[in-house]
Amino acid sequence: MKTRTFAVFAIVAGLSAAGGVAYYLHSPGGGAGMDAGEVVGRVLAAPLADIKGGSQRIGQWRGRVLVINYWATWCAPCREEIPMFVRLQERYGDRGLQFVGIAIDQPGKVAEFAAEFSVNYPLLIAGVDSLELLRQAGNRAGVLPYTLVIDRKGNLVSREPGGLKEARLERLLQPLL
């Protein structure tokens, strides 16, 4: 009786474990997509519109510690963390920290937002092709906010889907500055 019980549970447990592992391996960000170097290269090279109508590449800030934040004005959880980004930019800007916001949004709204919240770092506007890049960067579901942390040498240090806590971001950034 006892060994049979165990056998049945072993089957159930085994199935569930196998399923869990299989799912983990296939889950978004679980290893799929391009390798990190390629992602950074393409993100830095992509031309993006700024809110004044010009075109910018993030590559111009190469050599600084980059925090690239995908966001939108209509995305409430994205807006919530921006005052914190502004604070950190002010605190660590002269130690080489550079925030860059990429908005999935209309330029007018972004400009309005930047003025209202005195955003002290560049805000760029994403086009359709940068959405594709966002997905290839491991964000398959297309989640916002989505934040990439890149060190001075251009290595991808972290991809952070969802809202960031100040303490966590500080912990990520301190060793890089």
Added chain:
Amino acid sequence: MRFVLILLMAVAGFARAAEPDLLEPDKAFRFGARLKDAGSIEVRYEIAPGYYMYRDKFQFALAPAGAKLGAAQLPAGKKHRDEFFGEVETFRGSLSIVLPFELADSSVPAMQLTVVSQGCADIGVCYVPHEQKAELRLASLSSDAASGLFSGAGSSADDTLIARVFEGGFWLVILSFFGFGLLLAFTPCVLPMVPILSSVIVGARQPMTKSRGFGLAIVYVLGMAVTYAIAGIAAGLSGAMLAVALQNPWVLGAFAMVFVALALAMFGVYELQLPVALQYRLANASNRFQGGHTLGVFVMGVLSALILGPCVAAPLAGALLYIGQSRDVMLGGSALFAMALGMGVPLLAVGASAGALLPKAGPWMETVKRGFGMVLLGMAIYLVSPFLPVSVQMLAWAALLIVTAITLRAIDRLPPNAHGFQRFSKGLGIIALLAGLAYLVGALSGGRDVLQPLSGLRVTDSGHAAGETPFERVNTVAELDARVRAAAGRTVMLDFYADWCVSCKEMERYTFSDSRVRARLSEMVLLQADVTANTVDHAALLKRFRLFGPPGIIFFDRDGREIPGLRVIGFQAADRFVAVLDQALAFRR
């Protein structure tokens, strides 16, 4: 035993850890569109609990160029203040949008609708604008506008009632599943668990009070419910054929043995009790805490759920399908848990009536116990029947029925002043005796059908022996594709079958044999995937259709594409099946 429990918890914990926090946008915002009438399209969204969409962010586009969209009619959303945008309206739950359109060229066969939407999850993320497409066939409007099928983006295969239920709110889902379980409780799957529980409770040594009986019943039902929840989650996460794992001859054989052992105890062959040494220790333990026996009862509940799992697999299929697709493990697990609780209600009634429904002593009690014993033996035969040759099954049934008849005093003379109950039980006994003899004769004369034991005796058998349904076998995805392609211009029916699948056999025996069904099937190409062996190829086939196992019938239209919304999962009687076949044959893209 404690180890087993720890293992269970570990499994549950692991399942939770592997679960992602976020749904893919296609699953969070399930999309469908259909032609409502000649001048409007209905777009529907089923928004997963915890997710919402913005009312003012929808964008609609219609191709080809001759089709023009009017202003979309959106229902009012839920208003809330947004610090940046002011007032914002959002949608949750089900959403239906009507899009008026005008078509300049009436010869266009189909239109393509593209919808871009934006939504967020309560856990604090949003999705980038998400594009979903649907094809709207104008021809389908003329043929059957009433049943206009929703065409969605890939994941619209949840045709079963159960999957629909999931689209309601959380508590509605839970309640529906509870009711569903309550109905299942009265199927032959679950009723035999009543005598098992009774035997567990009757087998308990301590004097049985109502509250203790009820308590034990609760523990037993909880055991069942926890197992269902875990098994459901496991099946959902792994997408594996859990039913197959449990339908292994060794597992079923083991359970059949358990049933036989319980039956023998019912017949009074031995007392259902633990070895004396263990009893002594348990008694000691239970003086200190109410542990020992309770744990045993819990494990019995777990075991019985595992036995019944395959038995209720068909109704579970829809639920498992949904869990597997949505990865909404919490909701899926809770729903199955509620279902098991529903199934447990009659058991609770038996437990609570420990004093009433089960008389303490006397000849009446002996009869009831013998009856339970017979049911248990019947269950044991039923469990292993998929693995036994028909003649052996028939011999087993013959033995069971004849012995039952003798216990019911079928051949004893009735006393002249016999009262009603004695006469009634003698009547039952004679029926059982005759049926048993029929099985015996059938087995010895080479009968091949358990439901028609004497059919082997028929001399010539015209008409009825029209033969089995002429299915072509397919074993791999490649084979299936080739056959479906070769069938171009004809409707194709694919039937998933396995030897252990009871409802597949019922389908074959009662539904496919119907003359109306036969007439319609003769117009189709009939394919059958026999997945009894459960090879890798079989698993791939099932996975392709997001099935966890048979039963499952899938139709392909004349162009070889699956007809959405027309799957048959589980047994369906001829009347309903004829209607499904008509729809399949009439289907035009």
